[in-house]
Amino acid sequence: MKLKVYVDRMSQPSRAVLIFCKVNGIDFEEIKVELSKRQQLSPEFRSINPLRKVPAIVDGRFKLFESHAILVYLASAFPGVADHWYPADLSRRARIHSVLDWHHQNLRRGAATFVLNTVLAPRLGLPLNQQAATEAEKILISSLSTIENIWLKGDGRYLLGGLRPSIADLSLVCEIMQLELLDGKDRDRILGPHKKVQQWIESTRNATRPHFDEVHNVLYKVKTKLSEQRSRTTLPSKM
Amino acid sequence: MKLKVYVDRMSQPSRAVLIFCKVNGIDFEEIKVELSKRQQLSPEFRSINPLRKVPAIVDGRFKLFESHAILVYLASAFPGVADHWYPADLSRRARIHSVLDWHHQNLRRGAATFVLNTVLAPRLGLPLNQQAATEAEKILISSLSTIENIWLKGDGRYLLGGLRPSIADLSLVCEIMQLELLDGKDRDRILGPHKKVQQWIESTRNATRPHFDEVHNVLYKVKTKLSEQRSRTTLPSKM
Known part of the structure; x- marks a missing residue:
C-alpha cells in the first residue's frame, strides 16, 4: 500500500516532508488537510493524528506525526534515500x-x-x-x-x-x-x-x-x- | 577516555541524562556546571557547547548537546543499553x-x-x-x-x-x-x-x-x- 502523506502546503513542516519524499523518489499519495477550512479537526483526520496537526503519515497500518520524526522514519525505512x-x-x-x-x-x-x-x-x-x-x-x-x-x-x-x-x-x-x-x-x-x-x-x-x-x-x-x-x-x- | 557529562542537577534534562547513564551502567565522569554561578558562560564550557546550555557530553573528541540528542546517542553508542x-x-x-x-x-x-x-x-x-x-x-x-x-x-x-x-x-x-x-x-x-x-x-x-x-x-x-x-x-x- 502506497505511503499516505497528510499535509497542508501552507504549513512549513508539511512542505519539508513533501520535498523530502519527492527528492528521494518515494512513491506516495498526497492528501490535503486544509487548515483554513479546519479539516484537521475532522473525525477522519483525528483517527490519523489525535493531536490534529499536519503533517502526518500512514505507512501500511503505521501512523506517525511530528515532522522531524517523520523525516527520520522515512530516511530509515525507505532504502533509496541517500545517506547524507x-x-x-x-x-x-x-x-x-x-x-x-x-x-x-x-x-x-x-x-x-x-x-x-x-x-x-x-x-x-x-x-x-x-x-x-x-x-x-x-x-x-x-x-x-x-x-x-x-x-x-x-x-x-x-x-x-x-x-x-x-x-x-x-x-x-x-x-x-x-x-x-x-x-x-x-x-x-x-x-x-x-x-x-x-x-x-x-x-x-x-x-x-x-x-x-x-x-x-x-x-x-x-x-x-x-x-x-x-x-x-x-x-x-x-x- | 571516560565519557564526560556536563550537568547542573537543578536542570531537568541534566537529570534525565545522569539517570540514564547510571541506570545503564555507563562509565562516566560528572562535571558540574553551576547555572546559579553562571559557569555555563565560561570560555571552557563555551568550547564544549557554544550555546552555553547543559547538559552536554564529550565522548573522546566528540562533543554533543541537547538532551534528546544525547539520550539517542548514548542509547545507540553504548552496547550495554537495553533495547527498550x-x-x-x-x-x-x-x-x-x-x-x-x-x-x-x-x-x-x-x-x-x-x-x-x-x-x-x-x-x-x-x-x-x-x-x-x-x-x-x-x-x-x-x-x-x-x-x-x-x-x-x-x-x-x-x-x-x-x-x-x-x-x-x-x-x-x-x-x-x-x-x-x-x-x-x-x-x-x-x-x-x-x-x-x-x-x-x-x-x-x-x-x-x-x-x-x-x-x-x-x-x-x-x-x-x-x-x-x-x-x-x-x-x-x-x-
Missing part, C-alpha cells in the same frame, strides 16, 4: 538530532510566531498580537545568528559543515521560507544581515530543485497577493 | 521520536516557564512574570492532558503502551518532576486530575531506582527550603 540526509554514522547523526532538537524552541518558535502575528493571523480569523510579534522577533533574530555563526561555521555549504544537505537543512530552510510572506522591509531587516543563511537557503533550493519551488508555489502565490494588498493600501489618495 | 530505552524497531523508534519532538513546544515549554515564573526566577536574579506564568499554565495543563489521554492510552505502564520505559519516559518524567518545587496547592491543582500521569511517574521512579531519587535529591532539598520559607511567611504575626 540522515547519516548512519552515529556522531554525524547525533549532531543532526542536536540541530533538530534546538529548532523547536528557537527558529520554529520565533519564525512561526512572528509570521503569524504580523501577517497570517487575520487569514485564520485570529487577532494580531503586537507583543507576541515583538518577543518572537527577538527569538527569530537570535536563532538566525546561531545558524549563521554556529551551525553554518566552517566551509561546508550546509549545516554542521555538510557538503550535502541533511533532513536538518531541509526542515530549517522550510521554516525560514515563510519569511517570504513578510513585508519586504521586515524581511530585509531580519534576513539581510545573515549572508551565510541566505547562501544556504539557495544551496538547499538548488539541491532539491525543481521540487523545492514547486512545493513552495502556494507560498509564492500568497506572497504576491499580500504584496498587491500592501501596494493598494499605500496608493496615493484621490482626495 | 530506544528500540531498534523502526516504527517503535519513530513513535518515541514523535513524543520527544512534541515535548519541546508543549510539556517543556509549559512546565519550565511556569516553574520559572512562579518559583525559580528570584533565585536566578530574574523578575516573576505573572502573564508568562498564566500562559505557561495553560500549555502545561494541556500537555498533561495529552500525556494522560493520548500518550498513556492503553494498558502499558509507560508512554505509547510500553511495558518498559524508553528515553521518552525518562525525559518527560524528569520535566514534570520540577513541579515538586511548586506550592502544594498549585501542584495538586495541576497534577491532581491526571491520575495516569501520577502512576507513570511512580513507575518510572521504580524502574530507575535508586538513581532516580539520588539524582533528584538536590530538587527535594530545594523543595524543603521553599516549603520552610512559605510556612515562615504565613506564621501568625505577633502584632
Whole structure:
C-alpha cells in the first residue's frame, strides 16, 4: 500500500516532508488537510493524528506525526534515500538530532510566531498580537545568528559543515521560507544581515530543485497577493 | 577516555541524562556546571557547547548537546543499553521520536516557564512574570492532558503502551518532576486530575531506582527550603 502523506502546503513542516519524499523518489499519495477550512479537526483526520496537526503519515497500518520524526522514519525505512540526509554514522547523526532538537524552541518558535502575528493571523480569523510579534522577533533574530555563526561555521555549504544537505537543512530552510510572506522591509531587516543563511537557503533550493519551488508555489502565490494588498493600501489618495 | 557529562542537577534534562547513564551502567565522569554561578558562560564550557546550555557530553573528541540528542546517542553508542530505552524497531523508534519532538513546544515549554515564573526566577536574579506564568499554565495543563489521554492510552505502564520505559519516559518524567518545587496547592491543582500521569511517574521512579531519587535529591532539598520559607511567611504575626 502506497505511503499516505497528510499535509497542508501552507504549513512549513508539511512542505519539508513533501520535498523530502519527492527528492528521494518515494512513491506516495498526497492528501490535503486544509487548515483554513479546519479539516484537521475532522473525525477522519483525528483517527490519523489525535493531536490534529499536519503533517502526518500512514505507512501500511503505521501512523506517525511530528515532522522531524517523520523525516527520520522515512530516511530509515525507505532504502533509496541517500545517506547524507540522515547519516548512519552515529556522531554525524547525533549532531543532526542536536540541530533538530534546538529548532523547536528557537527558529520554529520565533519564525512561526512572528509570521503569524504580523501577517497570517487575520487569514485564520485570529487577532494580531503586537507583543507576541515583538518577543518572537527577538527569538527569530537570535536563532538566525546561531545558524549563521554556529551551525553554518566552517566551509561546508550546509549545516554542521555538510557538503550535502541533511533532513536538518531541509526542515530549517522550510521554516525560514515563510519569511517570504513578510513585508519586504521586515524581511530585509531580519534576513539581510545573515549572508551565510541566505547562501544556504539557495544551496538547499538548488539541491532539491525543481521540487523545492514547486512545493513552495502556494507560498509564492500568497506572497504576491499580500504584496498587491500592501501596494493598494499605500496608493496615493484621490482626495 | 571516560565519557564526560556536563550537568547542573537543578536542570531537568541534566537529570534525565545522569539517570540514564547510571541506570545503564555507563562509565562516566560528572562535571558540574553551576547555572546559579553562571559557569555555563565560561570560555571552557563555551568550547564544549557554544550555546552555553547543559547538559552536554564529550565522548573522546566528540562533543554533543541537547538532551534528546544525547539520550539517542548514548542509547545507540553504548552496547550495554537495553533495547527498550530506544528500540531498534523502526516504527517503535519513530513513535518515541514523535513524543520527544512534541515535548519541546508543549510539556517543556509549559512546565519550565511556569516553574520559572512562579518559583525559580528570584533565585536566578530574574523578575516573576505573572502573564508568562498564566500562559505557561495553560500549555502545561494541556500537555498533561495529552500525556494522560493520548500518550498513556492503553494498558502499558509507560508512554505509547510500553511495558518498559524508553528515553521518552525518562525525559518527560524528569520535566514534570520540577513541579515538586511548586506550592502544594498549585501542584495538586495541576497534577491532581491526571491520575495516569501520577502512576507513570511512580513507575518510572521504580524502574530507575535508586538513581532516580539520588539524582533528584538536590530538587527535594530545594523543595524543603521553599516549603520552610512559605510556612515562615504565613506564621501568625505577633502584632
